[in-house]
Amino acid sequence: MSESAVGEAPRRVDIAIIGGGLVGASLGCALAPLIRRLGLTVAVIEAAPLSTDLEAPWQPSFDARASAIAQGSVHHFVELALWPALAEQAAPIRCIHVSEQGRLGATRLRAAELDSEALGQVIPNAWLGRVLHRRLGELPLDWHCPARVETIQPVAGGHRLRLSDGACLEAGLTVLADGGRSGLKERLGIESRERSYEQVALIATVAVDRPHGGTAFERFTTAGPIALLPLREQAMELVWTHQAGREHARMALADGDFLAQLQAAFGDRAGRFRRVGRRHAYPLSLVTAQETTRPGLAVLGNAAHALHPVAGQGFNLALRGVMDLVAAIQAGADRAESPGSSATLADFEARRAGDRHNVIRFSDGLVRLFGLDSPVLSHARAAGLVGLNLVGPLRRTLARRAMGVER
Numbered sequence: 001m002s003e004s005a006v007g008e009a010p011r012r013v014d015i016a017i018i019g020g021g022l023v024g025a026s027l028g029c030a031l032a033p034l035i036r037r038l039g040l041t042v043a044v045i046e047a048a049p050l051s052t053d054l055e056a057p058w059q060p061s062f063d064a065r066a067s068a069i070a071q072g073s074v075h076h077f078v079e080l081a082l083w084p085a086l087a088e089q090a091a092p093i094r095c096i097h098v099s100e101q102g103r104l105g106a107t108r109l110r111a112a113e114l115d116s117e118a119l120g121q122v123i124p125n126a127w128l129g130r131v132l133h134r135r136l137g138e139l140p141l142d143w144h145c146p147a148r149v150e151t152i153q154p155v156a157g158g159h160r161l162r163l164s165d166g167a168c169l170e171a172g173l174t175v176l177a178d179g180g181r182s183g184l185k186e187r188l189g190i191e192s193r194e195r196s197y198e199q200v201a202l203i204a205t206v207a208v209d210r211p212h213g214g215t216a217f218e219r220f221t222t223a224g225p226i227a228l229l230p231l232r233e234q235a236m237e238l239v240w241t242h243q244a245g246r247e248h249a250r251m252a253l254a255d256g257d258f259l260a261q262l263q264a265a266f267g268d269r270a271g272r273f274r275r276v277g278r279r280h281a282y283p284l285s286l287v288t289a290q291e292t293t294r295p296g297l298a299v300l301g302n303a304a305h306a307l308h309p310v311a312g313q314g315f316n317l318a319l320r321g322v323m324d325l326v327a328a329i330q331a332g333a334d335r336a337e338s339p340g341s342s343a344t345l346a347d348f349e350a351r352r353a354g355d356r357h358n359v360i361r362f363s364d365g366l367v368r369l370f371g372l373d374s375p376v377l378s379h380a381r382a383a384g385l386v387g388l389n390l391v392g393p394l395r396r397t398l399a400r401r402a403m404g405v406e407r
């Protein structure tokens with residue numbers, strides 16, 4: 001925990017990670033080889049208190065949120081030796097079924113067509129967090145939790161951070177992985193472009209009356225997309241997008257009425273919905289930071305880009321950012337550059353720019369294409385969906401992108 005109290009000289013670290021959420025914790029774990037090889041000193045600061053009993057038996061919760069992890073991300077977790085633990089609670093996606101309400105067009109993207117066992121995996125967020133934090137606990141890190149970074153100030157050779165636990169750190173490289181909600185980015189004068197989708201995602205776990213066989217469903221309706229991701233056993237993660245304001249009535253429905261409305265909107269393609277867990281609502285916007293690097297600073301994860309969850313790309317994109325940052329730090333060290341040097345961060349930016357741009361455009365394009373109720377667009381959409389089923393290479397491109405193996 002904290003080693004420097006108020007009034008003491010700041011403690012110098014090579015890298016300070018602000019936020020130990022999915023992205024900050026992944027970065028901490030991915031830095032392990034560099035901590036060992038290069039002797040880097042790393043601090044992770046996380047505001048939310050974490051369960052200290054990481055060894056307690058795991059009780060899968062019917063209410064847990066889950067993330068679709070592309071096959072490319074699975075490869076990264078294999079590389080980080082985290083996959084065996086993550087796999088314990090993962091469910092494979094073997095097929096993606098895409099359809100549109102009121103249209104005949106539908107397409108299926110199958111892992112087998114790509115000679116792969118799965119297009120991706122669905123993992124409860126709580127399990128992801130637990131596995132990442134357990135690994136962080138095994139590493140020689142300066143771990144401040146619960147502690148909030150209250151101020152950040154550029155100084156010669158990096159940034160000075162004041163923490164709510166009284167510690168003061170000076171970091172050569174500060175990584176902002178705070179999800180973009182702490183106000184630190186704004187205080188540094190980094191502007192973000194924000195466009196509200198005027199939509200709210202309603203998330204819940206639902207139980208179905210038949211095995212899903214590893215199928216993930218994406219159904220586009222005039223009010224917004226509905227996604228169902230396979231979980232272990234006969235449960236699925238529902239992401240039901242609503243026009244902003246319309247979610248309130250659905251949040252308030254009794255479970256039976258909610259399930260009946262979901263059945264009416266989704267049809268029987270996944271079977272009969274039998275049970276629903278606690279519902280959560282997330283307002284959706286596209287947020288992109290206008291700068292993702294400065295000397296001594298990198299912005300990662302939701303702090304850099306918050307996307308519509310329609311294509312399940314946010315964390316996958318962020319994890320590639322984590323891996324590229326670690327690669328740039330390693331390459332910089334080979335040239336005797338520090339992690340926060342302009343050259344190291346320019347290398348990182350060069351590795352990231354294309355992927356980030358493509359994924360943001362892809363996710364935003366899907367929302368725009370399927371979110372509007374224009375007759376011309378509707379025909380184009382139906383033709384597009386049928387066309388996707390007919391045109392093998394295009395469908396394969398979409399599947400490869402869903403798998404995170406094509407940028």
Ligand SMILES: Cc1cc2nc3c(=O)[nH]c(=O)nc-3n(C[C@H](O)[C@H](O)[C@H](O)COP(=O)(O)OP(=O)(O)OC[C@H]3O[C@@H](n4cnc5c(N)ncnc54)[C@H](O)[C@@H]3O)c2cc1C
Binds near residue numbers: 047181302303314315
């Ligand atoms: C409805 C929905 C469904 C999604 N589904 C998927 C999916 O299926 N697949 C996918 O790839 N992506 C998905 N995403 C995106 C994914 O959830 C995000 O990309 C991911 O959570 C971003 O993680 P993060 O660590 O950047 O931010 P966060 O998860 O917000 O974590 C930030 C952390 O920083 C801490 N923090 C904040 N301020 C401070 C401070 N001042 N000091 C210290 N710590 C601080 C917070 O406590 C928090 O733990 C989805 C998103 C939504 C909204």
